[in-house]
Amino acid sequence: MEVGDRVVIETEGNLKWADGKTGTVKTIVHLRPKDPDILTITVDGMDTKKPPFGIVTVYDVEVRKIDAEAEPMDISGTDDPVNHPSHYTDGKYECIDYIESQQYDEDGYLFNAVKYISRAGKKDPDKYEEDIQKAIWYLKRRKERWQVIKKSISTKDYILDKGLENTLPGIALELIEKREFDMAAKVLQMELDTHKEHSS
Secondary structure, eight states, X not given: OOTTOEEEEOOTTTTTTTTTOEEEEEEEEOOOTTSOOXXXXXXXXXXXXXXXXTEEEEEGGGEEEOOTTSOOOOGGXXXXXXXXXXXXXXXXXXXXXXXXXXXXXXOHHHHHHHHHHHHXXXXXXXXXXXXXXXXXXXXXXXXXXXXXXXXXXXXXXXXXXXXXXXXXXXXXXXXXXXXXXXXXXXXXXXXXXXXXXXXX
């Protein structure tokens, strides 16, 4: 399967709102060498104003290539100012797809820096320098804030400050710092269950 291929989604009803729909492969993401490719597809006839906004993500094995002669959908030539602004869809990759693939969407400073770099002079040719200046501002702000946060508050100090030492919520904060989110949620559920028992 390649970007631009016309396909029909055949998921045996796993995606009831998409099964049988046709569309054009927009991106192909290789997560792991042994896993099937994941395709992002712009889908014909789907409402672009409601989830999933005309875009479907499925495994390669869930779609079938059709009519190679059919003219592919090309969102880069159209301007959908809400879902696919032209100043972010001017090439093969849409800005948001790149941001998400690099996980910059988890950091507001980096999200905005990449956004302004990508659209510089495209949304408004007269604002090229302003867009670049905004990108610089977000990068500098990110560096400053990161240094301040790293210097000022450790998780241990925060737990002590909040009186959460030797408590399940305190353990949850330590787990969050280690990015062990599932375990942190389980620990908080234990705290919730214990609190309910004592309050009833």
